[in-house]
Amino acid sequence: MEIYKIILYGFFLVFASYALKCAGSLNTVDVNKVPEDMKKMKDFRYHFFTIWNYVLQIAFLLIAVTDELTKFFKFTNTQKRIERARKFFFSTLVFPSSLLVASVFWTIWHVDRELIFPKIIDTFYPSWLNHTLHTFILLPLLIETVIHFKSAYSNLSRTRALLILLIYVTVYQTLYLSVYFQHGVWLYPIYKVLTWNQRIIFTLSQLFLAISYQQIGISLMKRDSGLPKTKLK
Structure with missing residues (x-):
C-alpha cells in the first residue's frame, strides 16, 4: 500500500x-518593465512568509517520501524515527503555517487584492504559480490528514x-520588520495603509490564528483510532 x-x-x-524554482526566478524579469514598488519582489523574494511556508512544505514532503520509502523497504527502526519527525513537523509548523497563508491571503484578496497581491503583479507572475503558493498548499495537508493519520494516534x-511555533513566528517577524527599518519597504502592501497600532493588532491576530490552527492540527493527530499510542519525543 x-x-x-x-x-x-x-509528485507533490x-x-x-x-x-x-519558478517563484525564485524573478531575476529573469526585465526590471525596467517592473513598477518601482514591485521590484521588492525580486530583491526580497525570499523574505515573504509565503516562500518560508513553501520551503516548510518541501521539507515536509521530503520527510514524508523518505518515511514511505523506509516503510516500503521495511527499515523498521529508521522508519519509526522518521515517522515521529514527520508527525511532529507536520502538526507543529506545516499545518498551521499553510492554513495561515491560505486563509489570510485569500481573505484579504477578496476584500481588496491591492492590499496583498496588486493586479500589476499578474503581468510577470503567472496565475498558476500564485495558486500553487496560496491554494495548492492545502492539498498536501488534506492528503496527510486523511490518508496518513486516519489510523494514527499520538501524544504530542x-x-x-x-x-517552536512562537520561535518560528518571532524569527520571521523580526526579519520582516528589519526589511522595513533598514530599507523602508513593507513587503505586503496592507502594512502601508495601517497605523502602527493596527499593524500590531493585525500581527497579533495572525499569531492567534496560527496558534489556533496548530491546536486543531494536534487535535486531529490525537484522535483515537483504537491503536496503541505512540508518544512523539
Whole structure:
C-alpha cells in the first residue's frame, strides 16, 4: 500500500520544488518593465512568509517520501524515527503555517487584492504559480490528514509545539520588520495603509490564528483510532 503514497508524495515534492524554482526566478524579469514598488519582489523574494511556508512544505514532503520509502523497504527502526519527525513537523509548523497563508491571503484578496497581491503583479507572475503558493498548499495537508493519520494516534506535547511555533513566528517577524527599518519597504502592501497600532493588532491576530490552527492540527493527530499510542519525543 505504501507504493501509491510514495508516488503521490513524490509528485507533490517534484511539483513543489519546480514551483519554488519558478517563484525564485524573478531575476529573469526585465526590471525596467517592473513598477518601482514591485521590484521588492525580486530583491526580497525570499523574505515573504509565503516562500518560508513553501520551503516548510518541501521539507515536509521530503520527510514524508523518505518515511514511505523506509516503510516500503521495511527499515523498521529508521522508519519509526522518521515517522515521529514527520508527525511532529507536520502538526507543529506545516499545518498551521499553510492554513495561515491560505486563509489570510485569500481573505484579504477578496476584500481588496491591492492590499496583498496588486493586479500589476499578474503581468510577470503567472496565475498558476500564485495558486500553487496560496491554494495548492492545502492539498498536501488534506492528503496527510486523511490518508496518513486516519489510523494514527499520538501524544504530542502542545507546550513544546507552541514554543517552536512562537520561535518560528518571532524569527520571521523580526526579519520582516528589519526589511522595513533598514530599507523602508513593507513587503505586503496592507502594512502601508495601517497605523502602527493596527499593524500590531493585525500581527497579533495572525499569531492567534496560527496558534489556533496548530491546536486543531494536534487535535486531529490525537484522535483515537483504537491503536496503541505512540508518544512523539
